[in-house]
Amino acid sequence: MPEDRAVPPLRIAVFGAGSIGCRLGGALTAAAAVTLIGRPAAMAELDRTGLTLTGPGGLRTEARPATAVDASAAAGADYVLVTVKSADTADAARLLAPHLDDRTTVISFQNGLHNARVLAEALPGRRVLAGMVPYNVVRSGPGAFHQGTAGRLMLERADAAEPFAAAARTAGLPVELRGDMPRVQAAKLLMNLNNAVNALSGRPLREQLGSRPYRLVLARCQREGLAAFRAAGLAPARLSPVPARWMPAVLGLPDALFRRIAAASLRVDAQARSSMWEDLRRGRRTEVDSLQGEVLALAARHGLAAPANRRLLELVRAAESADAPPSWSGPDLLAALDGQDG
Numbered sequence: 001m002p003e004d005r006a007v008p009p010l011r012i013a014v015f016g017a018g019s020i021g022c023r024l025g026g027a028l029t030a031a032a033a034v035t036l037i038g039r040p041a042a043m044a045e046l047d048r049t050g051l052t053l054t055g056p057g058g059l060r061t062e063a064r065p066a067t068a069v070d071a072s073a074a075a076g077a078d079y080v081l082v083t084v085k086s087a088d089t090a091d092a093a094r095l096l097a098p099h100l101d102d103r104t105t106v107i108s109f110q111n112g113l114h115n116a117r118v119l120a121e122a123l124p125g126r127r128v129l130a131g132m133v134p135y136n137v138v139r140s141g142p143g144a145f146h147q148g149t150a151g152r153l154m155l156e157r158a159d160a161a162e163p164f165a166a167a168a169r170t171a172g173l174p175v176e177l178r179g180d181m182p183r184v185q186a187a188k189l190l191m192n193l194n195n196a197v198n199a200l201s202g203r204p205l206r207e208q209l210g211s212r213p214y215r216l217v218l219a220r221c222q223r224e225g226l227a228a229f230r231a232a233g234l235a236p237a238r239l240s241p242v243p244a245r246w247m248p249a250v251l252g253l254p255d256a257l258f259r260r261i262a263a264a265s266l267r268v269d270a271q272a273r274s275s276m277w278e279d280l281r282r283g284r285r286t287e288v289d290s291l292q293g294e295v296l297a298l299a300a301r302h303g304l305a306a307p308a309n310r311r312l313l314e315l316v317r318a319a320e321s322a323d324a325p326p327s328w329s330g331p332d333l334l335a336a337l338d339g340q341d342g
């Protein structure tokens, strides 16, 4: 009789155990040996409370992944998921570099256009894949993370992606492998232009997107983003029933009509918020440079102006150093785009 040798589970390290890292890493414990690497206080809390994940369809899972506070815990992992904010990506790569060898595939599950490239440049010889998380996750209490919308992870198609995708599916995380990740990231960036609008509004996503003045602000940002992508020859992928190029016009519709046409975008928990709202509320630096700032940079490279994105970037910057979180009304924010804020 051949010896019954069980295949060892995949080893997955998550670098940057915050909302997305805990959601993905916590779920993946069902199919892999997971280590969450995060800040000492956050990891001590998880060791104390364990992880509770809640979400659409009555999702409620408890998990107790291993935790660590040092990048050395990623040594020997089959996969390292990078889930820090964009401004911390270069630092994450620097910290991980001495501990990774060619067994490891690094996956960036971050917003923005360039995180996978930043990782690849700082980790020469290692495989780096771009990923995309479509749903929002917020920390809802000690050790608790809530996913407010449903959706499929997207991941660059490659042989090295297959074992991860299989484990993720087993763990209840649907994954779609894509051959067009730059286009996927462009489409996601257009959606993420709403993060600033949402954060400045101080309101839940459903309420904010349900209100036309806020949508008109987003529409102006998206028009500038679409023009910049067009000039760069990058066609955003279609990630929602409404193609990205029609979105600004749809955003401008009266509320009742918008609710009918964009029902899928509004199918979010009543309390769901953007990750940038959470950053402002916790007094953290936001990712606005990788979102509005990315449109500004791309537009400038092609001789285009992007005044709405510039203005929102300035307002988010101001909010980052303000004493209290912002609560702009829709009409005031719209007026602020034209420099009329008072």
Ligand SMILES: NC(=O)C1=CN([C@@H]2O[C@H](COP(=O)(O)OP(=O)(O)OC[C@H]3O[C@@H](n4cnc5c(N)ncnc54)[C@H](OP(=O)(O)O)[C@@H]3O)[C@@H](O)[C@H]2O)C=CC1
Pocket (backbone or CB within 6 Å): 015, 016, 017, 018, 019, 020, 021, 037, 038, 039, 042, 069, 083, 084, 085, 086, 088, 091, 092, 095, 109, 110, 111, 112, 133, 134, 135, 136, 137, 138, 274, 275, 284, 287
């Ligand atoms: N939250 C969401 O709904 C969504 C987020 N995304 C994207 O996913 C990425 C992650 O976002 P999110 O999970 O919200 O971010 P979080 O801030 O919740 O999580 C990142 C965590 O990484 C920690 N961290 C940063 N640097 C280090 C380090 N050197 N060592 C250990 N820990 C570190 C941070 O700590 P500290 O804060 O102390 O720096 C933080 O706890 C972003 O690119 C975001 O845009 C995408 C879709 C949805």
Ligand SMILES: CC(C)(CO)C(=O)C(=O)O
Pocket (backbone or CB within 6 Å): 111, 133, 134, 135, 136, 137, 191, 192, 195, 273, 274, 275, 276
């Ligand atoms: C899921 C979405 C679009 C929610 O706003 C997001 O990516 C974020 O909050 O960063």
